[in-house]
Amino acid sequence: LSTTGSSDVFIETWSSKAGIIKVGVGVRTDQRSIAGRGIFATRDIREGEVVASIPNGLVLMGKGDGWAGEITNAVKALKGGGGRRGEGGGSGEDSRVEWIDGWEGGGCKSWDDVCACVGGEGAFNGREELREMVRLRLEDRLQGFRQISYLDASDLELYALVCSRACHLGPSWGEGAVGVIPYFDYLNHHDDPSRVNVGLESFGQVLSRTPEGPGRPDPGTMNEKDMLIVAKKDVREGEELLTSYVDEDDEGGDVRKIITWGFSTLS
Numbered sequence: 001l002s003t004t005g006s007s008d009v010f011i012e013t014w015s016s017k018a019g020i021i022k023v024g025v026g027v028r029t030d031q032r033s034i035a036g037r038g039i040f041a042t043r044d045i046r047e048g049e050v051v052a053s054i055p056n057g058l059v060l061m062g063k064g065d066g067w068a069g070e071i072t073n074a075v076k077a078l079k080g081g082g083g084r085r086g087e088g089g090g091s092g093e094d095s096r097v098e099w100i101d102g103w104e105g106g107g108c109k110s111w112d113d114v115c116a117c118v119g120g121e122g123a124f125n126g127r128e129e130l131r132e133m134v135r136l137r138l139e140d141r142l143q144g145f146r147q148i149s150y151l152d153a154s155d156l157e158l159y160a161l162v163c164s165r166a167c168h169l170g171p172s173w174g175e176g177a178v179g180v181i182p183y184f185d186y187l188n189h190h191d192d193p194s195r196v197n198v199g200l201e202s203f204g205q206v207l208s209r210t211p212e213g214p215g216r217p218d219p220g221t222m223n224e225k226d227m228l229i230v231a232k233k234d235v236r237e238g239e240e241l242l243t244s245y246v247d248e249d250d251e252g253g254d255v256r257k258i259i260t261w262g263f264s265t266l267s
């Protein structure tokens with residue numbers, strides 16, 4: 001893959017320096033990407049291969065209903081922008097600030113945005129039905145938003161970015177843990193499960209599903225909470241790595257997609 005913009009190079013350099021190990025993958029801003037910037041295979045990858053390993057200390061984590069507010073507060077503290085003292089240092093010296101400054105995407109910011117995503121108000125069996133669905137899905141978002149300290153206008157944007165880049169961290173992190181994981185957060189979504197070619201697992205999950213004996217990963221210097229991006233199928237060089245943001249059994253998944261990630265596949 002030849003097209004690597006300067007921000008892609010920055011991400012690759014930053015992530016390596018931060019301790020993220022990548023094998024056969026790279027961030028690219030490319031027309032072939034489903035959403036501008038994404039992660040691509042730089043060589044053929046076999047099903048089951050670990051393509052990236054992310055140290056747990058880089059993950060931004062929140063728990064329970066208020067996870068998104070908690071993470072937003074932590075980000076504000078990292079950036080030295082008025083978060084409570086004691087949260088993440090508040091010095092702006094943490095190198096994750098450089099990662100955070102490059103966040104793009106985020107959900108819808110206004111009702112007009114929501115309507116644009118569904119092709120106009122008329123496209124969703126009428127405005128009232130769309131309104132009701134959006135209202136229901138916004139309730140859990142608001143729970144977290146109320147917990148942000150020192151609210152100002154830019155907090156809404158940061159909160160939307162946090163929500164659009166977060167995922168469930170899984171059993172190694174305890175119940176209800178949600179986090180933003182550097183590098184994993186550059187993966188784009190595909191609606192078709194057959195196009196989803198990577199998944200997320202903690203090192204602890206990999207250990208617990210791998211029997212004792214030769215071939216079992218060596219705990220060595222790794223921590224159970226370290227996060228791995230694992231190929232779910234063979235991937236050809238040049239293909240985009242794609243995940244699914246929406247649980248298959250989520251009835252409101254289409255509306256959640258509009259609110260949280262700012263795109264829709266509704267016609």
Ligand SMILES: C[S@@+](CC[C@H](N)C(=O)[O-])C[C@H]1O[C@@H](n2cnc3c(N)ncnc32)[C@H](O)[C@@H]1O
Nearest residue numbers: 035037105106164165185186187188189261263
């Ligand atoms: C977790 S980030 C993914 C990486 C992002 N493309 C970037 O450049 O940082 C989520 C955002 O990517 C974009 N995105 C991901 N998958 C998409 C898709 N299938 N269609 C449109 N936009 C998508 C949306 O803007 C979403 O809010």
